[in-house]
Amino acid sequence: MDREEHLTAQLKAFEGRPAATRATGKDPVNLPMIRHWCEAMGDTNPAYTGPDAVAPPTMLQVWTMAGLSGHQGLSGQGRSPHQGLSRHQVRSAAYDDLLALLDAAGCTSVVATDCEQEYLRPLRPGDEVTFDTVIESVSDRKTTKLGTGHFVTTRTDLRVGPDLVGTHRFRILKYAPARTRKTPPRPRPVVNRDNAGFWEGVRRHELLIQRCTGCEVLRHPWLPGCNACGCPDWDTVRASGEGTVYSYVVMHHPPFPAFDPPYAVALVELAEGVRMLGNVVGVPYDKVRIGLPVRAEFRAYDDELTLPVWRVAG
Amino acid sequence: MRPGDELPPLTVPVTRTLIVAGALASRDYQDVHHDPELAREKGSPDIFMNILTTNGLVGRYLTDHFGPASVLRSLSIRLGAPNYPGDTMVLTGRVEAVDGDTATVRVTGTNGLGAHVTGTARITVGGAS
Structure with missing residues (x-):
């Protein structure tokens, strides 16, 4: 087994493992965050204001984000929110371990590529969101325009109380930026039957x-x-x-x-x-x-x- | 509402302010969405829009068209060419299928580099929740 196959096997072992278990959103669904979102998006839909306001459905992931400070028990300081996985409360180490393994393999950059959401019922101010995230799949090594790396797909189920309110499948590419690759190879000599x-x-x-x-x-x-x-x-x-x-x-x-x-x-x-x-x-x-x-x-x-x-x- | 219906396009100027405001409103503090220097260190020419903002803009595009009583049931998007500051994204949409009061809509957002986002949404019109 070569090094790449070995890494892929290590990565595949994360499939099916939890990335967050019964985590709690940092803030309950609330009007100020809804308003800030609508301001940024230029969204003037009246459904998102007033006494019967609901949250824009596309805010689903926002309620799971760890924000700038991270969450308790972590060193915090500028830690990235790891693409929406909250670190609040019960949190599996598997996702961190997976990212660390990819970092160690040189795949230090991250970009989100896919987001698939289902909205089962509107979220309203006061709703306390809890969520469970599982690592669904880790791809083989792929070469993209950005660089070479692995796609990591997670699936998050969001609940309010016992009720499933939305699902969120998220795919990131963890990659080694093409720019940081070594100097391109020197041109090859043209070898033919005469030389x-x-x-x-x-x-x-x-x-x-x-x-x-x-x-x-x-x-x-x-x-x-x-x-x-x-x-x-x-x-x-x-x-x-x-x-x-x-x-x-x-x-x-x-x-x-x-x-x-x-x-x-x-x-x-x-x-x-x-x-x-x-x-x-x-x-x-x-x-x-x-x-x-x-x-x-x-x-x-x-x-x-x-x-x-x-x-x-x- | 019939299959083949085209939604009027929405032109979104991709300003630095939009990118940063969208990142902050979505609680996404990844440096590539607000710090040009660190974005360049990571191989990007500039900061770029995060996926949550794109998702929000596509959602807004759909509910702007179908009205405040419409309810988004699902939205799946895939990102391609990044949205960098100074670019313009044009969102277009087409009704692919209609099932009762629920439409399946294909959405594309194109910027100066190509397709920034392609996606499919299901949206119920008329406010049945």
Whole structure:
């Protein structure tokens, strides 16, 4: 089982566990909160004012929110309301544990994606809401525009006394923001049947030069035939790795996501006589000069990509 | 009230004030709904509207149209493109089905980025509760 499967199995174990049990809303349904809501929404429905006022049905979740101060027994200070799950009174640790597990897996951001509500009867000022929340499901790892993470779906039943007054299914995405991912991978070399041998050599940390078996002339980059005599047959010579900077440029602009400008790109003349392109490392970009002696080394940029680079010799 | 009936659109300017007022009225103090700097740290270009405000606006849109005697029975919404300050959301709706005095209405809220919200509501008209 790999790490991702292991995490998913751990997450799935939370399905069916309670997130809140017989929790009590922080405030009873009340006119001031209804009025503030209606002001914010621009809702002038007369059903929400006057002696027979009811609460806007879409306020359902509001009566379960923990607010800024959180609830008793918690450190409070700026704690998020955890998407509507009140921390009041009897409260299962399962939801906190689930979120902590996701946080530890790098899924530190949260966004609400779905809200499904049923309104069984209107709520009226004075109603004391209690609620039970269960963790309904935790998804496999999903990649979204925002980042990669897991959807967590909870279902809350709201009651006034013994009567079920509403249900509320809520889905959040706990995700690792795409922005915080590492630098994008460096572009891959284009490997084809004519140059595959060169890249196989690089994987073994060997710098291979093609040699024409007809006329013995060395060539680079790799080609299907000899430019000197036209012969299609060839073998390889392992380069010593010694060279000098034949020419170079310093890249300032345009920036490219996988690169960190400014950086020097040199055309290096190998001791064997052919020339190769590559980054010059081990010296500031503005100290690269024509004639600078360099030596090949192999740098792993990621799990799949190793490239020859040129380190200043001596 | 017949299937296929279109509700007149409602244009909602998504102001910073609306986003913050909606977050506070819904008791939602997640920083991404009021603090631009922390929202950016979390990968968002700015603060964005919380789902409870969207839910409230969709509810208002429906009861504005069907009248104060109408009763919302259910509302399911899914969020897509976030509502950022300075954008405008246009809510549109269409009656999908009618069962007695209860209509099933499909609602869409579109902003400058695309579909902010898609949802389905059941609403009873005429005040039978």
